[in-house]
Amino acid sequence: MSITFGGLATGLDTNSIIDALMEIERQPIDRLEQEQSYLNSRLNAFKSFDSSLTKLLSKFEALDTQDEVRSYSAKAGTDEFFSVTASGTARPGSYQVEVQNLAQLQKDVSGGYASSSEASFGQGTITINGVDIAYDGDSLSSLVDKINEANSGDNPTGVSASIINDGVTGYRMVLTGDDASTSFTVSTTETVAGAYAAPTFSNVQSAMQASILVDNIQIKSDSNTFDEAIPGITLDLTKVNATGEKTSINVSVDTESVKTKINDLVKAYNDVFTFISDQADADWGKDSSFRSVKRRMQDMLLTAIPVSGSFTMLSQLGLKTERDGTLTVDSTVLDKAISDDLDGVAKLLAGETGVDGVSTLFKNYLDGITDSSNGILASRQETTDSSLRRIDLNITRLEGRMEQREKSLRAQYTAMENLVASLNSQSTYLSQALSSFSSQS
Numbered sequence: 001m002s003i004t005f006g007g008l009a010t011g012l013d014t015n016s017i018i019d020a021l022m023e024i025e026r027q028p029i030d031r032l033e034q035e036q037s038y039l040n041s042r043l044n045a046f047k048s049f050d051s052s053l054t055k056l057l058s059k060f061e062a063l064d065t066q067d068e069v070r071s072y073s074a075k076a077g078t079d080e081f082f083s084v085t086a087s088g089t090a091r092p093g094s095y096q097v098e099v100q101n102l103a104q105l106q107k108d109v110s111g112g113y114a115s116s117s118e119a120s121f122g123q124g125t126i127t128i129n130g131v132d133i134a135y136d137g138d139s140l141s142s143l144v145d146k147i148n149e150a151n152s153g154d155n156p157t158g159v160s161a162s163i164i165n166d167g168v169t170g171y172r173m174v175l176t177g178d179d180a181s182t183s184f185t186v187s188t189t190e191t192v193a194g195a196y197a198a199p200t201f202s203n204v205q206s207a208m209q210a211s212i213l214v215d216n217i218q219i220k221s222d223s224n225t226f227d228e229a230i231p232g233i234t235l236d237l238t239k240v241n242a243t244g245e246k247t248s249i250n251v252s253v254d255t256e257s258v259k260t261k262i263n264d265l266v267k268a269y270n271d272v273f274t275f276i277s278d279q280a281d282a283d284w285g286k287d288s289s290f291r292s293v294k295r296r297m298q299d300m301l302l303t304a305i306p307v308s309g310s311f312t313m314l315s316q317l318g319l320k321t322e323r324d325g326t327l328t329v330d331s332t333v334l335d336k337a338i339s340d341d342l343d344g345v346a347k348l349l350a351g352e353t354g355v356d357g358v359s360t361l362f363k364n365y366l367d368g369i370t371d372s373s374n375g376i377l378a379s380r381q382e383t384t385d386s387s388l389r390r391i392d393l394n395i396t397r398l399e400g401r402m403e404q405r406e407k408s409l410r411a412q413y414t415a416m417e418n419l420v421a422s423l424n425s426q427s428t429y430l431s432q433a434l435s436s437f438s439s440q441s
Helices: 012-025 025-061 140-150 253-280 290-299 332-342 342-350 358-370 376-441
Strands: 072-075 082-086 095-103 107-110 123-128 129-138 159-166 169-176 186-192 201-205 208-212 217-221 225-230 233-237 246-255 319-321 327-329
Touching: 012 025, 012 095, 012 376, 025 290, 025 358, 072 082, 095 186, 095 233, 123 140, 123 159, 129 140, 186 332, 208 225, 217 225, 246 342, 253 290, 253 327, 253 332, 290 319, 290 342, 290 358, 290 376, 332 342, 342 358
Parallel strands: none
Antiparallel strands: 072 246, 082 233, 095 208, 095 246, 107 169, 107 201, 123 129, 123 186, 159 169, 208 217, 225 233, 319 327
């Protein structure tokens, strides 16, 4: 880095003069940087706009099928015997459920061995459900691997093997059926004895399907989960009832859950309109996309949906448009609509065969304007990036010129200082000569 001292000859503050001149020279760059800042701020605004639209899209996607609109609650008289959950395909009603038995898998267990890794078995065959598995000098672990390998491919045995250590007799092999409806047979034939006796198995648990009575109708399952015993209801069994003991289940419309979904949608809708309103004072506030979105969404909001239900417009659910474009909800009207005709609410929002509901109309529109390739943000991103690249090139070019201009100015002022210094030196010499001539005279 070089240090220059200006004005030594002239007494002028040449550094300050050059700095002031360069400030004037820099004004085009300052204007470009201001434009750069504006473009970035505008792009950030459209990113926020896209985020609000995407959030609204998610709320409509959560209500674009009738099952998603409907919401039911299921409550059991006690949770001692099973847990219960309801889906949108449930229907209000009461049921009596008796858990007769829980699902269990068949388990057979071998005798105990001192080691699971020593190759101490002789030569022979284990037959599981008619499938022969040969062994020859195997360890308990390698024999387990062979049995598990046989439970694959086109003709699996339906039985898997594992090893436990019971802490008394040692390591034991456990054979387990794949599901509660799978029973199996196992036998061993040995041709050459080994250090360990050939494995023999005893049954410790039989395969048994889970069984329940629903309003005295018996229903069975390979697992302890029943999802078709009651329409739209899932039961997860945990305990068997005493014979004849029943647990009641009541299924009803979950009004609060449906209201929450609709109110969440209204809030997301209002957030979009509030955001657009907040941009009014910004230079980009009059962007055509804002006006277009407002107009299109208000039009769809007022569109009559030709469904077969009792509701064809959102206003019938208590939704009202205010002067600023936002929505308010009349909770009394909405409560009554949900309680009296949830199916009608579901048809209006989700539509029916051949007719798109309100949610589908909004979803299709919002999908387009938030598309990562062709949406509003994507369009603004492309034009902004192009402008920013152009500005960066112009700034780089101008800064190069600025650097050369500053060098030129400093050279000029240095030359002037040198000239003045030379003139000052000559003046001093002449003054001294004249003074000497005067004294001699």
